[in-house]
Amino acid sequence: MSVVLPFRDAADTLVAAVQSVLAQDHTDLELILVDDGSVDGSADRLAGVEDPRMSFYRNEHQAGVVGASATGFAKAKGRWIARMDADDLAMPGRIGKQLAAAASNTGVVSGGVELISSCGDGMKRYVEWVNTLTTFEAISRSRFIECPVINPTAMIRRDWFERVGGYHESPWAEDHDLWLRLLEQGCPFVPVPETLLQWRDSPDRLTRCDPRYGDRARSRMRAHYLARLPGLKTAGVVIAGAGPIGKRLARDLQHEEVEVKGFFEVHQRRIGQNIHGAEVASAEESNRWRSSVLLGAVGLEGGRRQVKALALSSGRQEGEDYWAVC
Template structure:
């Protein structure tokens, strides 16, 4: 197969020590029903047989770049974006498997929808019966991004012109959530879409970067979610930013003062979204869900109770127009009166 000078797609695949899976991965790309692509494989100084396996292929579409030193996954991605010749960039990882019609279906979607910058797909987990379902349309993806990344990175096909137009690439400091960060920076400028078909099989194993750096990934994802909310034009004091982080993390105990601050913050966020960045109904539900968890967490999942807690409940119940179930309200009253503690 001969690569055209101006291929429709650049398949961008960074690899590092993928000898166990790389052949099955490469075969899944070379077997695609859509064949007009260059296959850019960037090896990050592998120490196993990955390079030998790649070099055994005789297909002119494969362009292997071997880095002399290991400089990281995100560095490889950005280098690939810089030299890619394709109109579209199809992401791939060296241990996953693309379904044969993946490129054909993604190209069709992008060709027919010029306002869509990124097209992902559903994907399944190799060795399980699990399918990862992600929202389809742009508005649902945007809301979903407030909770987690809603695009499977190795499933995406990206319209390169949007990255060039807005001078976007992957942020090395956001690894291993560099993709989540890129999508949320692109959200205000272009549409994202997920085909509702399983077009990739994703491999989970303990040597993956995301498995090794879970805490770092969580902390970076927290900042990404805060930055996404900051697209709204509300007053961004340090106090409100700290409260946003604490609410999103949802792992800390809140003070009563912070409970009161949340209601003020919630109202500001709703006002800032009147000219909607997020779908109005969906965003209000997102904030009400947070309110529900704060409300129940503060009054039901405490280690200590006193009469002041019950009086706080009465105050918040009126201001938030929320209340516990009758049985839970009764238990709260009893625990507060007897100064209950675990």
């Protein structure tokens, strides 16, 4: 069992993160620490932490979390590899509970999160949402809404990780990209419905300051992987929601050579408009474009629930010919 912990300039939190791993109830593990070019003396803070299970490396690849993680995964010896970040805290039973939950065919085991030092309501809502994904089916169906697995909770089986080529340097979030590729290949995910990690929020985290984690990049990623769903290009799509999210997604899907047949809307002023060459119809016409895949892109509170009801009323099934994207 291996734990990979990449870090950069994490002097204030690294020791606590490391100690939370070394204090696991499951003691048969190795901890791979990868310094991704720290300049704040992060590694020096660990001078008083001695444990034969720890090993240190410098990032041997391109600077950044993808390169540092690749270095760590290459050095790890375990069949199972858990991810950990330098500003988070693993609960004492994390590793043991994840190993116990893994079946013979499991590829990823995730877990619940407690948010600490929250910087905004958006992150709180995200954590509350991801903690509701307590089955493989929920993770699979929700893959395009937000990242369905919080990366430092993940324990990944090596052969599945290698099968899809690990983390990729991509124009969008590397962790969400990995989960989408694994789900695309049929990898079984097992979420442990308990809090396994204390996840620290901060103003300078990548999800807040790197455009690869922003709305535009996320829309491009959704379109890229939606376009790869079996039969979607043949069927085309209809988008429920002609607001900013739906418009951006339509443009990105067209870039992926997916035909956008039309939009459904509840706002009267939008009905009858033409957006990116596609007509906007009333939600009451839910049986129109029935052979196309319905994508829910209503960002207002309660919008996802309303679109799902619309999809079910027209005989669609979530995860087959209906997907929520927000």
